[in-house]
Amino acid sequence: MWLYLLRRVLLIPPALLLISALVFAVVYLQPGNALQQYLEDPRFTEETKRLIERQYGLDQPPHIQYLMWLRGVVLGPLDFGQSIKFGRPVVSVLGEALGWTVFVALITIVFTWLIAIPLGIYTALNRYGPLSVVSNFVGYIGLAVPDFLVVLLLVAWVLSTGGTNVGGLFSPQFIDAPWGWAKFVNLMSHLWIPVVAIGLEGVAGLMRQMRSSMLDVLNQDYIRTARSKGLAARVVVYKHAVRNAINPMISLAGLQLPQLISSSIVVSIILNLPTIGPLLFDALIGKDQFLSMAVLMIAAFLLMVGNLLADMALAWADPRIRYD
Amino acid sequence: MTSGPVKTLSPLQLAWRRYRRSRVGVFSGYVLLVLYLVALFAGFLAPYSSVTQNSLNPYQPPQRVHWFRDGRLQRPFVYVMKQERDPVTFVRRFAEDTSQPQPVRFFVRGDSYGFLGLIPSNIHLFGVEGGSIYLFGTDKLGRCLFSRILIGAQVSLTVGIVAVIISFFLGILIGGISGYYGGRTDALIQRLIEILLSIPTLPILLALAIIIPPEWPAAWVFLGIVVVISLIRWASIARVVRGQVLSLRELDYVQAARALGATDLSVIFRHLLPNLTSFLIVTATLTIPSYIILETTLSFLGLGIKEPLSSWGYLLRDVREEGFGVLSLYPWLLIPGIFITVTVLAFNFFGDALRDAADVRS
C-alpha cells in the first residue's frame, strides 16, 4: 500500500511534464497577440511592443519559449514567467486569486456535505416519503441545469425581489474591515449564489452516493444482527449504519476539490468573482500565455493531488482494499 | 435459450419489458422523441426563420393567443402589440392593440427554409398574415424567440449525439486495442490515459474552444466545437472498454475466432463489441446530456456556436451581454433555459431507465 502510494507520487512529476508540454501547445496556438490591443492608445507604439516581446522571449520560436519557461519553473524555482497584461510575475498575480478560489471551493464542499449527507441518510431510510421524492427530483434538476443557468435564475430572482447582493464579495462597509462575525455574514450573503450554483450538482451526486452506500450497509448482516438483538432503531442507524456508510464518501472529498475549482471557473466568470476563473478566461482571450499556462498547470496539479488524497483516504478508511 | 411449449422472451424483450415498467423513463423517452422531431421539422413548425428581424418589435413580450372576443369563442387569434419608448427613461412599453385581432392561420407561406434540410419550402405550420405572432416574445433585433429556440434545437440536440459518436469511436478503438493486445501497448496506453484524465476538463475545454479560428464559417465552428467536446471524455470510455475487453478476450469463443484466423480488428468489432452493446448504449445516453451542457456553457460564454447558427446556450448569451438588468425587463429571454433543463432531465431519466432495464439483476 505504501509502495503503491509512493509510485503514484513518483509518477506526478513526469506526468506534469507531459501535461505542461500539451498545455503549452494549446496555449501557444491561441490566436491573437497580448500587446496589440494597446496600440490604439497613443502612449503605446509598435517599438514598445517589439521591446516587450523581446524581453519576454515572445519573439523566440515556440520550442525555445517552452524550454525557457520550463527552466524558470524548475530552476526559478517556480518562476512561471511574467504576465504580459499585469507586467509582473504570474505567481504574484495568481496568489490572491488562488486563495479565493480555494476558499469558495471549501465553502462549497462544506455546503454540499451539510446538505447532501443528511438528505442521503433520510432518503435511504424513508425511500418513498414525500421529502425523498422532492429531494430526488431536486437532485435530478441539480444535475440537469447548467451552472450558468442556475446563476442567471438566482440573480433574476434576487433582483426581482429588490435585493442588491449580486456580484462581488463584500458590501463596501466591510471592505478593509477586520474579520468578524458581521463581515463573515456579509461575505456569505454575497457568496451564496456562486456556492449554490457550483454546489447544486455536487449535492445531487453526493446525496445519491450516500443513499446507495447507506442502503448497502443497511442490508448487511451485522445491521440485521444489531436490529435483531433489539437495539433501538436510532442507535442502529446512527452508531453503526451511518458510520460505516460514510467511509466510502471520504474519498469523494479529495476528488471534489479540483472538480469544484474547475466548475467555479464558469460561475466566477459570470459573477466577476476574484478567483482564477476570470483570470484564466481573460488570459486565454488576451493571449497572456504564461498566465493561462500557470492556471492550467495549477488546475492539473490540484487534480492529481486530489486523486492521490482520495486514494489515501480510501485506504485509510477501508483497510480491506488491496493495491497490487 | 430453451425452447418449449412455454412462451419465452428474448433478453431484448425482457429488457423492453423492464423498461416499460419505468413510467418516468417511458415518459422521458417520449419527451426526447418529441424534441428530436421538433428539431427535425423546426423549419416547418417555426413561424419564422431564425434570422428574420422585425425592426418594429424589438424586445416584445410573448404574445397571448386569444380564443374569445366579445365573450364568444372564435378561431384563435392574437393582437398586434404596439410599442413605444418612454421619452425620459427610454423604457419600452407594450400594449395589445385590441382593435385589430389577427387570426392565427395554418399552413401559411412565409420565410423559406429547407424541409428536412433538403426540400426548399416556405410553408409554415402556423402564422399570422399581415401581422406577427411571437409566442415566446422577441429579442433585441425583433427576432422570434420561439422560432430561434426550435431552430437552435437542431444544434443543441445534435451536438451531444455527434460528440458521443466521436468520443465512443475513439474510446472503443483505443480501449479495445489496449485491452485486446495487453502487455506493453496496454501499459503505454494506460499511462497516457491516466495523464489525459488528470488534465482538468473545463479549463482545457475553454482553451481548445478559443483555438477554433474565427474566420471559419459557422458550420465548421460547429464541428470544431463538437470535436473539442468529444475529446473530453473518450479517455474514461477507453478505460472501461479496455477492462471489459480484457476479461472477454479470454472467453472460449473469442479464442476460437482468433484460432480460426480472424483479424484482430474483426475480433474486436465482431465478437467483443456486441457484448458491450447494452453497456455502451446506456453510457452514451447518460453522456449525451453532459455534452449538451458543455455546448450550452461554451456558447453562453461566447466560445461556441456563432451566427447564423444558434443554440440554446447562444440564445441565453444575450442576457450576459446586456447585463443582468435585462432579466427584470425582459424575463422571457430565459425561456431557452427551460428547454435545456427539460432535455437534460429527460436524457437522465431515460438513461437511468435504460440502465435498469439492461441490468439483468434488477
Add this chain to the structure above:
Amino acid sequence: MRKHWCTITLLLLIGSLAMAQSKNVGDYSALGVQTGKSGGSITMALQSNPVSFFYYSAIDQPMQTIYQLAFDGLIEYNLRTYAIEPALAESWTLTNGGTVYTFKLRRGVKWHDGTEFTADDVIFTFNQVIFNPEARAGNVVTPTYGGKPVVFTKVDKYTVRATLAVPAPGFLTQMRTFILPKHKLLRWSVEGGATRAEINNAWPTSTDPKDVVGTGAFKLSSYTPSQRVVLTKNTDYWKKDSAGNDLPYLDQITFLIVSDPQAQVAQLLAGNLGYINASGAQFPDLKQREVSGAPIRVLRSLQLFGGPNSTRYIFFNFDAKDKDLAELFRLSDFRRAIQFAVNRERVVDAAYNGLAQTPGHGMFTGSTWYFNTVNQLGRFDLQAAGALLERIGVRGSSAGRTWKGKPLEFTLTYASDQSDYPAIAAILQNDLRQIGIKVNFQTVPFSQLLSTGTSGNFEVILGQFGDQPDPELRRPIWQPANTLYYWHQTTVKDGKPVFENFLPWEREIYNLWEQAGTTSSQTQRKALYDRWQSIIAREVMMIPLVKPESVAAHSNRYGNVLYNPMLIPGFNPVPLLFQR
C-alpha cells in the same frame, strides 16, 4: 494715482511669491457648475487593481484614474471648450517660427511631501522617463519631430525650454502628460544609475502610498489590494474656484475595487457608491428609479473621450485577399452604396437603446476641429443603394448580385463579446441581404479586434477609434501609410509610404496631414483638417456608424458632477465636485 497702482502691483507680487501662484478655474456655469462647499467625501468604483503606481510603465485604466487626481501636467483642457489652459506651466511663449516653447512654471507648487516643484522635475520627467525608449507606456510625447529629437532644457528654477526641429502643433497638447517628482524616482532612472529597463520597476503597487507624491488635488493615502484605494485632500493645491475658494472641495475620495458592473449599480442604489459609469443598457432601469424618486441622478451626455464612447466605423479592406473584392472595395461608389444600406436609426435604437448620436468623420462632432459632414452620411435608402450598385456594375436583384461573374458576398469581422457589435452586424446583414449582398461573419474577442485589423486578415470590419481633442494625436490612424491605417496596408512598406499604391484622394490626405503636422497656425491647421474630413466623407473612406453616448449615475448628495471625472489626462473636473 500711478504710484498707488505700483504699490498694489508690488504687494500682489510679493504676495504671490510668498504663496503659491494659484489658478482660478474659469466660469463653468454653462455646464451647471456652481460654487460648492468644502468638506465631505465620495466613494467611487475602480474596475480592478492598479497594475502599478508608475504611470509610464503600463497602460492601465485604474492607475490612470488615480493619476488624474494626484498628478498634474504642464497644461490642461478647458472643461467646456477643450481649449488649452495653463496648469503646472503658468504661461508659455512660442518663438523661433514655432519651434521653441518656453514654459514659465507655476511657483510655490509643492509635491505632496512638501518638497517644492521645480524645473528639475519637468526635465527629469521628459528626459529620464518619457524619452526613455524602454518605458512601456511612455510614448505620450513624440520624441522626434522632423527626424530630430525634442530637447528639453532648464533655463532657471522656474523656466523650461523645449526645442523642436520643426513646428509641431500637436506638441503643446502632449504637454498635459503627468509630471513626476525627481526626488522620489531618481534611483530608477539612468541618471540615478539604473539601467533603462529598470524605470518600469518604479513605484510598484507595494510602494508605501506616502511615497507616491504628486502635485494633484488629492494625495494617495492608502491602498488595500483588491479592496480599496483612498485619496485625501491636498490642502496646498494650486487651484481655486471662480469665486476664489480653495479647491478641491472634497476631503476624501475612496475607490472600491468592484469589477462587476451590476454590482456597481447595486452599490450605487444601496448608497455605498456615490458615482458610477453605466452603460446604455442600464440606463432605462436607472432612469426609471430616478424618476420614481430614488436619490440618484442619471446623466447622459456626448463625450469626446473614453473607451465605450469611441466612434464606431465600418472599414473596407482595400487590400482584401480576394482581388476582385479589393477592387470593388476601392470604389468610392460601392462604399457609398453600402452606406445607403446602413440604417443608423435602427442601430441606435437596437444596439444602443436609443443612446447614441450622429458620428463625425474621424473627429468628434463637439470638437472645435469638427467639420460638418452630416450631409455626406447619407440616408437609409435601400433603393438608392441598389441603383448605385447597378451603376457600378454590381448587377442583380434582392435575390443576389454578381460582381466579376461571381455572386457578391463578403465577410464582416466584429467583436462578439460586446453588446453592440453583434446587433450592428445582424442589422447590416439583414439590410444588405435585401439588396442582394450576402454577408458572412468572422467574430473575434474585442481585445483582438484591432490586431485583426492590423493583421490585414479581414474583408470588412466593424471597428472603433477613440476621439482625441487634437487631430494630430490620431495621425497614426488617419494618415495613409501610418501604423494604424490598416484598411490599406499596401500604402506602406518598411515604414515608408509607397505612393504608387495610393488611391488618388489618399495622396492628398497624406499631404494634408504632413502639412498640418508642421504648421503652427491654428487657422491654417483647421482649414487643412476640414479639407481632410471633407475628402474622406466625400469618398466614404469608411462608414461612420454612431457615436455612443456616455451614461453615468451619481447620488444626489453631490453637486458639480461632470461626466467621467477621470477619463484622460488634462481633463479633470473632480476638484469641483462637492457634497451637498
